[in-house]
Amino acid sequence: MQLVVATNAALLQQFYWKSMLPTTPMPKAITDLLHPDWREEKDTAVNVGNGGVNVGVEKGNQGQGGGTDVDVGGGNDGVNVRAGPKGKPVHVGVGKYSPFDYNYAASETQLHDDPNVALFFLEKDLHHGTKLNLHFSHTSNVEATFLPRPVADSIPFSSNRVSDILHRFSIKAGSDEAEMVKNTIGECEEPSIRGEEKRCVTSLESMVDFATSKLGNNVDAVSTEVGKERELQEYTMAAGVKKLGEEKGVVCHSEKYPYAVFYCHKSDSIRTYSVPLEGADGSRVKAVAVCHTDTSNWNPKHLAFQVLKVQPGTVPVCHFLPQDHVAFVPK
Numbered sequence: 001m002q003l004v005v006a007t008n009a010a011l012l013q014q015f016y017w018k019s020m021l022p023t024t025p026m027p028k029a030i031t032d033l034l035h036p037d038w039r040e041e042k043d044t045a046v047n048v049g050n051g052g053v054n055v056g057v058e059k060g061n062q063g064q065g066g067g068t069d070v071d072v073g074g075g076n077d078g079v080n081v082r083a084g085p086k087g088k089p090v091h092v093g094v095g096k097y098s099p100f101d102y103n104y105a106a107s108e109t110q111l112h113d114d115p116n117v118a119l120f121f122l123e124k125d126l127h128h129g130t131k132l133n134l135h136f137s138h139t140s141n142v143e144a145t146f147l148p149r150p151v152a153d154s155i156p157f158s159s160n161r162v163s164d165i166l167h168r169f170s171i172k173a174g175s176d177e178a179e180m181v182k183n184t185i186g187e188c189e190e191p192s193i194r195g196e197e198k199r200c201v202t203s204l205e206s207m208v209d210f211a212t213s214k215l216g217n218n219v220d221a222v223s224t225e226v227g228k229e230r231e232l233q234e235y236t237m238a239a240g241v242k243k244l245g246e247e248k249g250v251v252c253h254s255e256k257y258p259y260a261v262f263y264c265h266k267s268d269s270i271r272t273y274s275v276p277l278e279g280a281d282g283s284r285v286k287a288v289a290v291c292h293t294d295t296s297n298w299n300p301k302h303l304a305f306q307v308l309k310v311q312p313g314t315v316p317v318c319h320f321l322p323q324d325h326v327a328f329v330p331k
Contacts, residue, residue, distance in 0.1 A: 009146075009147075009148045010034040010146075012148065013146060013148070013203075013205065014034065016204070016205050016208065017030075017204065017208055020208045020209075020212055020217065021208060021212070021217060021219065021221070022217070023217075023218065024217075024219055024220060024221050025221070026221065027221045027222055027223040027326055028223050028225050028323075029223030029224075029323060029324050029325060029326045030221070030326060032324070033144070033145050033204075033260050033324075034145070034146060034204075098187060098253055098255065098263060099119075099120075099302075099303045099304075100251075100263070100319070100325075101187055101190070101263065102193050102295070102297070102298040102299060102302055103190055103191075103298075103299055105299050105300075105301030105302065106301060106302060106303035106306055119134065119319045119320045119322070120303065120307050120308060120317065120318070120319045121308070121319070122308060122310070122315055122316070122317065122318065123271070123291045123293075123315070123316035123317075123318050124315070126237070126241060126273060126275070126291070126318060127237065127241060128237055128238065128239045128240075129236065129237060130236070130237045131234055131235070131236050132234070132235055132237075133232060133234050133235075134233070134234075134235050134277070134320065135230070135231065135232040135233075136224060136229065136230065136285060136287075136323055137229060137322065137323075144257060144258065144259050144260045144261075145259060145260055146203060146204045146259070146260045147202070147203060147260070148203065149203040149206060152202040152203040152206070152259070153202070153203070155168065155202070156168075157185060157188075157200070157202055157261075158185065158189075159182070159185050162181065162182055162185065165181055166178055166181065169181075169258045171258070177258075180256045183256075184200075184256055184261060187200075188200035188261075188263060192265065193297045193298065194297045195267065195268070195269060195297055196265045196266065196267050197214065197265065198263065198264065198266075199264050199265075200261060200262065200264070201252070201261070201262050201264055202259070202260075203260075204260075207252055207262055207264060207326075210264050210266075211252075211264070211328040214266040215249070215250060215328055215330050216330065218330065219245075219328045219329060219330055220244060220245060220328070220329050220331055221326055221328050222244065222274065222288045222326070222327050223288060223321060223323065223324075223327070224285065224286065224287045224288050224321045224322065224323045225285070225286040225323065226285050226323045227284075228283070229323075230279060233279050233280045233281060234279070234280045235277040235278065235279050235285065236277065236278050237275055237276070237277060238276040238277065238278050238284075239276070240274075240276045241275050241276070242273060242274045243271060243272070243273055244272045244273060244274055244329050245329035245330045245331055246330045247268070247271050248266070248267060248268040248269075248270065248329075248330065249266070249267065249270055249290075249327055249329040249330070250264055250265070250266045250327070250328040251264070251265060251267070251270070251290055251321070251325070251328075252325060252326050252327070253325050254322070254324040254325055262325075262326075269292060270291060270292055270293065271291045271293060271316070272288065272289070272291075272327050272329045273289045273290075273318075274286070274287075274288060275287040275289045275320070287320050287321070288321045288327055289318050289319065289320050289321070290318065290319060290321060290327060291316045291317070291318035292317050292318070293316045294313065295312050295313055295314075295316075295317050296313030297312075298312050300312050304319070305317075
């Protein structure tokens with residue numbers, strides 16, 4: 001006999017968060033990935049039975065339903081988590097690597113076409129009245145969701161297993177989605193820069209474990225809140241720019257992948273700010289900005305230096321967090 005429990009996986013993840021971070025509200029970037037709206041959808045279910053775990057992750061492919069099943073020791077007699085197709089393809093952004101990985105030089109394509117270019121600015125400009133042209137968008141696949149940790153841990157995540165990964169997720173070799181998978185894994189396997197500790201996490205539980213192992217349990221978790229997504233426009237920093245916590249933290253950047261994967265790195269040389277923004281169209285954004293006070297170990301041709309016309313290690317470099325990224329800072 002199987003018991004169908006809607007959103008059971010999300011509830012377990014929320015429980016784990018509260019058990020590890022009892023005084024830390026879950027930011028919007030995280031709650032969005034747990035999809036509480038699924039409670040009203042017939043195409044979502046968690047089937048609890050005997051014999052293992054079965055996870056079906058169905059995703060849209062150019063407007064048509066598609067999907068994959070990830071089986072863990074039990075076929076149909078286990079736990080089945082389904083995410084119904086949304087009718088949208090996986091979004092593949094511009095540029096091979098994330099602009100938030102500081103090992104890499106920016107390509108000409110990134111410099112001209114990457115919407116993240118506008119997210120970088122200098123800390124001296126972080127004050128009321130500063131105007132910036134910004135486009136706050138999701139940087140990863142907006143259809144991706146967190147998998148339960150036992151399931152995520154059972155799926156290969158290695159450049160040596162790319163063919164197996166593509167097969168499991170019904171991704172055609174040579175496609176944009178295949179390149180996305182390879183690029184994300186490649187970025188995750190690169191060594192961290194000096195002064196930072198990094199880890200790519202494939203579940204919410206793993207993200208919480210990494211953040212608390214570096215910062216302890218008395219932290220704030222913050223993300224940029226946009227509301228309705230807007231096009232590129234001019235924003236003005238409003239009154240109320242506020243520094244958050246101590247000058248260290250863990251920042252987790254959402255990656256492009258079939259399910260939720262975050263590139264997390266811990267640094268002792270960052271300052272995190274809450275920044276209220278007012279758009280030219282009257283919209284308001286509760287933005288989070290992270291300022292790196294030591295950039296001496298970044299790639300000299302990194303996107304930020306080319307955009308801001310500064311040299312590594314000379315001045316603090318800041319960036320806004322896209323709305324699907326999250327920062328943990330000690331209270």
